[in-house]
Amino acid sequence: MSRKGVAPFLITLGLLIFLVSWSGCSKLNVNYLKGNYHFNRANHHFTEGLYRKAIEEYELALQFNPNLVDAYRFLGESYKQIYKPGVDTEDNKQRAEKALAALQKAYEIDPNNKDVIYSLGDMYDKLGNFEEAEKLYLKILEMEPTNMANYYVVAEFYKRYAGEKEELKEKAEQMYLRRIELDPENPQGYAYLSQYYESLQPAPDFDKAFDAHDKRTLLEPDNAAAWLSKGVNRWSKAYRLQNQLSRQERLELAKVSEECLKKANELDPQYPEPYSWLSVLYKSVLAKVIPERAKRYEQEADMYAEKFKEARQRQAERKKLEEELKGIK
Template sequence: MGLISNKRKTPWTVIVGLLTAIIFYLSISWGCAPQQTVKKGMSLERKKAIEDSLRKAQQFEIIKYWSSGYEYYKNKSYGDAQKYFWKVIRMDTAMAYADTFHYKDIFARLANCYVRQNKPDSAQIVYKMGLKYFPNDIYLHESLGYMLRSKGQLEASAKQYEKAVQLNPKKTVDWKILAEIYVKLRETDKAINAYEKYTALKPNDRKALEILSILYKESGEEEKAIAKKEEILKNNPNDVDLMLQLGKTYGDLGNYQKARDLYLRILKLEPENKIALSLLAFSYMNLEAYTEAIQTYKKLMKLEPRNAEMLCNIASAYRMKKNYRIAKNYVRKAISIDPKYGLVYITMAQIYEASAADCINQKGGKVDFDDKLVYEKAYNEYKKALKDPAYITLAQQRMDAIRAMLPTKQDRFFNQGKKEPTSPCYKWIF
């Protein structure tokens, strides 16, 4: 009996145990879990509230420091201002509130504090720091570029101004500064490009246009150089100096007609402009307008009656007209004014040479003793010119050139006693 009784009790014990376990599990699942969820929800809200409070406190501090720094800055207390600006930068390391609280220019102001205290190196550091935060800030690029330029670091400075004009292509002052830097760096092509950009925006800046014209000339673009000067002249139609420059340029290129026209314009404004008169006469000579050249030189002689060079020029013009007698008379006047002037003897020699060549041509190229005597006269005039150091080289060259035309011993033997040419072709000499 006892054994049977024990066997019956065993199943009930197991059942009771199982029920107890189930109830315990359910109590945990339905009772404890919801309590934990509530606690987590409260923790997140509290955490957010704390973060908001800290953020507002930080913002308050940033505003306070910025306001204090700005007030000191306005009152030119730069040492105090910089301390507060640095506090703002340290508190807002990402410049997260720069837009919100309007202190995107903090680096510019901080750098200026150092500039005002004569601490350019510190200012330079601040400009560079600011560009890390605000790489498209034109003012920071300009300021850093200016500072580098003042230190002679032209290549580094150019990079800053290059960025500045890239950000604002219409800012004329930056193009001009950049162009000037390129000129100093001797980067002609870049300088030309920068000046072209600048003058397109500032077409009336004469100095810039003149520099651009010079750069064109240096780079071999002569036509562009002239066109730029013509552009300047168009805006300054009565500029005598510019017309002289442009006239000389045309003359150097062999365009004497345009040179002549410019000199005539000058003389309408200034009838007694000696430089214009001289260059006009020279242009006429090259245009083979010898009569006009003589008339112009004579106008100049009225202003400078004792100008031996002008007398020689008149003589040369008459020589080209084959009027050798008058040419010789003008040389004599020049000699009476300045007998030590080598040009007077060079001019006289050229008259003799031209006459001899002309007379020989009239005979079909046949050279006789008379012709050789005239060449000898030219040779002797060149010898006189050797006394003037300024004309030694030219005189010696011409003496060497005509030496073969001088009378030989044989010529003199067959023409004994004859010392002057008797041909009618040379009657102008006497």
């Protein structure tokens, strides 16, 4: 081919390549836009709790853009929402399989996405696959070792299985303690730790919980709710272990409970709950431990019960007024 003939050929070839390339890019752009359109529609359905409609739209979004990691994640979350743990039907099994497949795909695309890791771990958790769930939750801790919220997630996970595996009680406790080590001056860490000890089955560890409550009140001595929790802890031990404790032990616990509940009341006289628990304490413990003063304690219990009702009424009225003022604004 002569030089004169080559030039037109190259020009024509270049034009063809440009047109093909432009056509391909255009198609990609259109698919990208369609994928985003269906993804946004799916998100709207998801936030409205319309999970089956969300599933349809997420699947359409992935047809147009198969690299949308969040579409896989929320497709899995949508199937997870309509999955019912423990229901052994074919439809329910398929929902579980589809949820797991979508979340595994999201994890494959973006293995360092904390939200994806958590979603997949949660699905394994719902399926009772402890080992796979644990791997993923621990990976989150490795990725973000200074994020205190992650320790609560793992601690709660261990706590759910502690009834089946005794050694997990210690693992859960260690997670709460590691959270406290990260920020020992934060009272919330001690609040969560005390709740953990008090929720242990078959028997709560009241004294470890009380130690945690004690540290919390040292950090926030003006918090009425902290003193309330501390008082309820001592009442719980005196009442629930009444057949195991001596009369003197129960009396000592009741006195500490009374002091804490009255401290909560002193800090916030408008707080209804201390009145309620004082009433319970006087009737269920002190009136029984000191029978010669039973009539007096029962009268005081009735008085505190009445004060509780009055405080709750005032609380309801304040709330109503606040809502009315918001409506005016």
